[in-house]
Amino acid sequence: MSRNPPRKGHFRIVSWNINSVRARLESIEKFLKDYDPDVLCLQEIKATEDVFPLQFFEDLGFKHTAIRGQKSYHGVATLARCPLSKIQSRDWCGKGDARHVSVRLPMGSLLHIFYVPAGGDIPDPKTNDKFEHKLAFLNEMITWSKKLHQPSILVGDLNVAPTEWDVWSHKALLNVVSHTPVETSLMLELQQAHNWVDAVRHMKPEPEKLYSWWSYRARDWAESNRGRRLDHIWVSPELGASIQNVEIATRVRGWEKPSDHAPVILDIKLS
């Protein structure tokens, strides 16, 4: 079970908004056995570090961890088969939220996980503090990206579906938080701030529709297929040519007791 990367000539990184790590142990175990990643990045673990199921992951071969948790809300975790160094996190927007952690992989790249604020229901920063927070968070990421000069991989639930091919209906969602023009233009600005390569679109270009999230509220999520691509994996421009394969594991959304997000998978050749 345990082995050292790289194995098939690539390194597999997964980003998955798990919507409570403790509610999802069976799905996680099945996923790890089916997809065999080297690094699993979880968002919305909804657990403090003292109740995080460390032994569960260790038993599955994930002995190296970088966790930032808080009670009830948010929380991110990077779980790895390989050693992680330089574990750091930052308090974005000075809110004290657990929304980010970064690590250095053995091959030298940095890996940053983000859980961007969802932003509430009303897309107006003047009347909705949560939307204001989301915009401020994205702006802070832009400033940070401009100063980032190391080869990096950025993953997470960014809570923005940037293009019309990332939503089931561009028209229906133009005024819905996650796809409003102010958010999608900030997302574009964020990509340009480090020349980030959207790894998923790099391999599956427009106009193919791609979604990573489907609401729990649909009678039949797969049949109605009103999805949005909120979860992303980006890489620094110098790593763009190293991308081997990507997949959004849509079938996982159909498992028993699922998260409302599907895992996003990147296979990359890291030297």
Add this chain to the structure above:
DNA sequence: ATGGTTGGGGGCCAA
């Protein structure tokens, strides 16, 4: 236009 579901934690809030 509305309401639909889930998780955490013990209220309803956030998504």
